[in-house]
Amino acid sequence: METTIICGRFTEATAALEEALQLRRELYTSPRPEIGATLRALGNCAYERGAYEEAKGLGQQAKEIFTELSASDENVAECNELIGKCLYMQAHYSAALGTLLVAC
């Protein structure tokens, strides 16, 4: 029963974040931190529900945006952390270690 509630919240979270992302993509034509932040939040949501491959992809997209804006931004580190966590959960330990060390 607890699991059903958790899944319900993930669906709602994904729906809200996807709508936010769509709106932001319509509003801004160039890369913006707001788009990166929503992509990363979607990645976090995917990670929480165990969709690690999807989370990694979203984290990568967010990282590209933040890197374009400012390479040494702490947002880039947070994206690396998300990607690293996904790699760890997929048992790619050495790649995970490398990514997480960059994030530190």
Add this chain to the structure above:
Amino acid sequence: MAAVFGVDVDVAQEMITGLLVKSLVDFVNFRYRLHATIRLFASSFHDQYYSVPSGEPNGGPLSSATVRCTWQTRFVDYYLMILRRATALPSFQESLQIFDTERANIEAAINLSMELRRYSICLEFLKLGHRIFHARPRLFMVTLYERLVDVALSHQRNLLVSTVDGLEHSNRAELCSSDELGEFGSGGLLGDLPFLMNELGRAYVSTGNISNAERAYKNSLDLMAAKAQAILSSSVASAEPPGDAGDDPTRANEIRNLNKFRAACLHRLGEVYITSCRYSSERARACQRLPSTRN
């Protein structure tokens, strides 16, 4: 002091020096440590002094209410200016530093603006300082936003009741003084209700009240949808294509700003859902770990 009491700097300097000599106030780092206490003392002294009717011996030249309102208004305006200066600084850390130094006075000024029913000024404080306020302990903010939202909602209810009672719009306008219309009109509390709800949601998140935050964000989104509908309806009324803000740049800009705000609110709502998922997951895991108490 000079700004608050409307006297020359020299006179204020003399008064402060006298106060320093006769009191226990210590001058530390160019600030009076007991500033807030002195303000309260001055306030009670003022009541005592002005309780004597004006014109009588020892009485003040103006009524108590007028003088009190004047110094309170000056106090509020002065600290609004301080906050404006702080937020205009390029470095957020410097803004925070100024806020921390002036925090007690800024909070007192915000509370005074509420007491004086100067809601538009109160909103200005919140809009200017929302980034700073969310970076600092937040219980104060929750209380403040709740109070403002309550005021706005009760006013909205009053307007609805008067509409149900069959009053015409013009009569309703007469019921409100011009000051009230300024405080509650489209640029005032009611117009900013989506912003207030959104900020209330953020304040709830920072105090860990996730379910209240979710409700506040949803209310904010509903209010934004209603506002967008109202903007689009007004464009229809002015014979522009329905569902479009038309060529009116002001209206198009309003819709764009509303969409920016909507996206931010949806993003925060999504994060609230994720947080509540985390809480549920942790609770579920904790429940699994607990030994069964049933036989």
